[in-house]
Amino acid sequence: VDEYADQCSQQTCLSLNIDEIDISKYINGTDEDRNEIALLFDKSFHNYGIVRLINHQVSSTNELFDKAKEFFSLDLKTKMNYFVDEFFGYKPSGSTSVANYNGEKKTTLSDSVECFLSLLDQYDNLPTEFQSIVPKYMNETKSVINSIHQIVDMALELDEDNSITKNYTNHDKPRFTLRIAKYLPNEQKINFGAHKDYLGFSLIENDHVSGLEIEVNNRWYQVIPKPNSLLLIGGEFIERWTNNYWISALHRVSSVTEPRYSAILFTAPDLSKIIDVLPCKKCLENHSSKKYEPVTGYDHLQSRDKAQAFNSNDDE
């Protein structure tokens, strides 16, 4: 059972004050503006592992959610035609137990959420509802991630050869996955179990329906939705790249009282690439030793996907 389940219910929960990163100011601002933004980004990821992006120029969100509502309202049999594999397509509610992501069986409950996973530039088998909007939304959010990677390179003082930007571009196929989800009201306290994301940065569109909670210093906080903003959190690659100098925040979705839609872009370099500590001074200063063994993105993702599959741990 999730040991924190009672700590934060929607009414009594503290809300986290999240630092805001102005993307348009980063792109159009002076060197001084950019420095200031990189410093704030560094501080926020060192202390909390989350920032809010404003003035970000992703304009197709409402259209995406309209289409998501259309798609998820189809009958289950039709949606199951899009059930493909763990990386692409429709996933019915109950097929994961994400709180078990790291193999430490934290819960026996399945997640009460259905979702559709799309991969960047692989649009041939999309449902009609998603055919025009998913490529558009993925291109818009990918360009926000490109700006984020530039901020990261500045914040961690990485030289060009070792930059995050280069990690994503010097291999042919960076891995961008869009998860469009619908959370369903139910009797459980938690709709989507506590977990860290597995890869690089995740860009979360916060719907007007609240539910997202994040753990900071062993306490759960509610994340209040704010119109026209996006949330950015770091997956486990961020801890590995920075040797825990930056935080990959534990987060979950608590029970919802009305259907909640969300869209999350997960990002990673080519999955054959080795994920290892970056030569970043700040990341190695306080810890003389490396905290993680190098791993390929593929092996890491495989182990997470296997552990989170509902009931997969029961067979062992």
Ligand SMILES: O=C(O)CCC(=O)C(=O)O
């Ligand atoms: O729906 C949300 O707000 C967060 C979802 C999430 O944590 C995930 O898809 O990994």
Ligand SMILES: [Fe+2]
């Ligand atoms: Fe997540």
